Amino acid sequence: xxxxxxxxxxxxxxxxxxxxxxxxxxxxxxxxxxxxxxxxxxxxxxxxxxxxxxxxxxxxxxxxxxxxxxxxxxxxxxxxxxxxxxxxxxxxxxxxxxxxxxxxxxxxxxxxxxxxxxxxxxxxxxxxxxxxxxxxxxxxxxxxxxxxxxxxxxxxxxxxxxxxxxxxxxxxxxxxxxxxxxxxxxxxxxxxxxxxxxxxxxxxxxxxxxxxxxxxxxxxxxxxxxxxxxxxxxxxxxxxxxxxxxxxxxxxxxxxxxxxxxxxxxxxxxxxxxxxxxxxxxxxxxxxxxxxxxxxxxxxxxxxxxxxxx
Amino acid sequence: xxxxxxxxxxxxxxxxxxxxxxxxxxxxxxxxxxxxxxxxxxxxxxxxxxxxxxxxxxxxxxxxxxxxxxxxxxxxxxxxxxxxxxxxxxxxxxxxxxxxxxxxxxxxxxxxxxxxxxxxxxxxxxxxxxxxxxxxxxxxxxxxxxxxxxxxxxxxxxxxxxxxxxxxxxxxxxxxx
Numbered sequence: 485x486x487x488x489x490x491x492x493x494x495x496x497x498x499x500x501x502x503x504x505x506x507x508x509x510x511x512x513x514x515x516x517x518x519x520x521x522x523x524x525x526x527x528x529x530x531x532x533x534x535x536x537x538x539x540x541x542x543x544x545x546x547x548x549x550x551x552x553x554x555x556x557x558x559x560x561x562x563x564x565x566x567x568x569x570x571x572x573x574x575x576x577x578x579x580x581x582x583x584x585x586x587x588x589x590x591x592x593x594x595x596x597x598x599x600x601x602x603x604x605x606x607x608x609x610x611x612x613x614x615x616x617x618x619x620x621x622x623x624x625x626x627x628x629x630x631x632x633x634x635x636x637x638x639x640x641x642x643x644x645x646x647x648x649x650x651x652x653x654x655x656x657x658x659x660x661x662x663x664x665x666x667x668x669x670x671x672x673x674x675x676x677x678x679x680x681x682x683x684x685x686x687x688x689x690x691x692x693x694x695x696x697x698x699x700x701x702x703x704x705x706x707x708x709x710x711x712x713x714x715x716x717x718x719x720x721x722x723x724x725x726x727x728x729x730x731x732x733x734x735x736x737x738x739x740x741x742x743x744x745x746x747x748x749x750x751x752x753x754x755x756x757x758x759x760x761x762x763x764x765x766x767x768x769x770x771x772x773x774x775x776x777x778x779x780x781x782x783x784x785x786x787x788x789x790x791x792x793x794x
Numbered sequence: 795x796x797x798x799x800x801x802x803x804x805x806x807x808x809x810x811x812x813x814x815x816x817x818x819x820x821x822x823x824x825x826x827x828x829x830x831x832x833x834x835x836x837x838x839x840x841x842x843x844x845x846x847x848x849x850x851x852x853x854x855x856x857x858x859x860x861x862x863x864x865x866x867x868x869x870x871x872x873x874x875x876x877x878x879x880x881x882x883x884x885x886x887x888x889x890x891x892x893x894x895x896x897x898x899x900x901x902x903x904x905x906x907x908x909x910x911x912x913x914x915x916x917x918x919x920x921x922x923x924x925x926x927x928x929x930x931x932x933x934x935x936x937x938x939x940x941x942x943x944x945x946x947x948x949x950x951x952x953x954x955x956x957x958x959x960x961x962x963x964x965x966x967x968x969x970x971x
Contacts, residue, residue, distance in 0.1 A: 499863070502863045502864065503893055506867045510871075518932070527875060528881075539831060542831040543832055619922075619945035620926075620941070623877070625830070666933060686938060743835060746835075
């Protein structure tokens with residue numbers, strides 16, 4: 485008799501038991517993971533830190549190939565591009581003149597009004613080393629970690645504008661929650677009328693504008709920048725333009741292109757909250773009258789009021 | 795009559811056996827890492843196929859004994875940890891999908907490649923729908939299905955390339971060994 489024949493049902497049985505056990509374990513993990521326990525966060529950071537160097541090595545050929553393709557495209561349109569850039573340069577020179585005049589005027593007004601100037605923002609540069617890796621999550625890994633001063637909550641920008649903010653940080657790598665993610669909420673301002681709103685991602689290409697005042701008159705083409713509310717993200721970072729979808733809904737087309745993320749900067753912004761502390765006096769002084777006031781002794785307010793009632 | 799010596803495998807044979815046992819699982823993990831390499835950026839697109847699903851489907855049909863349920867759970871959990879999404883989401887989706895594929899294995903095991911590919915299409919639709927339902931329940935909202943539909947469409951489109959690659963590895967390494 486073939487000995488393998490007797491072991492076959494047992495092997496199949498153990499395979500089925502194992503399958504049921506793994507199904508139960510996976511369902512339990514899904515439920516436990518919702519609690520966002522410390523163990524899962526820690527495991528995630530460890531795995532992210534281990535995977536980041538491998539992903540960085542693997543993403544280099546991809547970035548190099550992309551650059552080659554871009555260069556080839558640029559060569560094909562080099563003459564047209566040159567003409568376009570000349571025209572744009574002429575237009576920008578006029579804008580530069582205007583900007584310099586306004587800058588000087590603004591500096592004078594700020595000096596007159598004694599405006600508190602925003603402190604300079606430090607930043608750490610890095611590269612996007614991973615893709616989002618799934619249809620329900622819009623996050624990427626960057627090779628900037630706590631060792632370079634990255635902290636959860638800090639804004640991440642590329643050459644076009646803000647791309648998202650850090651949501652977890654390991655020693656060598658951090659995870660960026662992109663503006664388009666379902667969990668992303670960023671306070672913004674819609675220029676030029678300065679309407680405030682919250683930019684909310686919903687896993688589509690164009691994030692929504694929430695909490696917009698009903699009487700606000702915004703229109704497609706309006707510029708959206710960060711408002712700085714909450715003190716986490718610096719104000720004035722370019723976000724995108726208001727667009728109108730085919731269903732008539734107003735959404736935001738972000739300046740940064742998710743398909744072309746490469747070099748980014750993590751902004752180490754500290755909200756200027758260090759206001760000189762002014763503790764109220766323990767005992768409120770009454771108006772300076774008589775001897776008691778001269779020596780700095782004041783009768784407590786409560787007994788005085790009580791005496792007046794009597 | 796000469797007495798036969800009891801068989802004891804050489805260290806090389808032992809190493810070879812370990813490689814053969816671990817190979818499908820290692821390929822599953824490699825597929826997880828590959829899913830995070832921004833390959834789509836070459837063509838300016840953020841879409842990356844679900845490589846782990848391809849590995850799970852292929853080995854579940856061709857050699858399920860070399861890709862046990864614990865390996866499927868490990869691959870899914872690793873994906874969840876790197877992706878930053880809900881822990882256990884893809885672990886559960888992949889284990890359930892694996893169970894479904896195993897139950898239909900007899901239809902696919904000796905079928906022509908077109909049937910094998912159609913089987914993968916059905917598997918991708920099932921896995922994508924299951925994941926979409928779970929995510930919608932977790933967030934308590936109707937998550938737009940466009941993203942997962944595109945993700946699975948790209949996965950099904952590039953599956954033949956990876957099936958061929960897995961087939962080569964199976965022939966050269968596993969059967970050759």
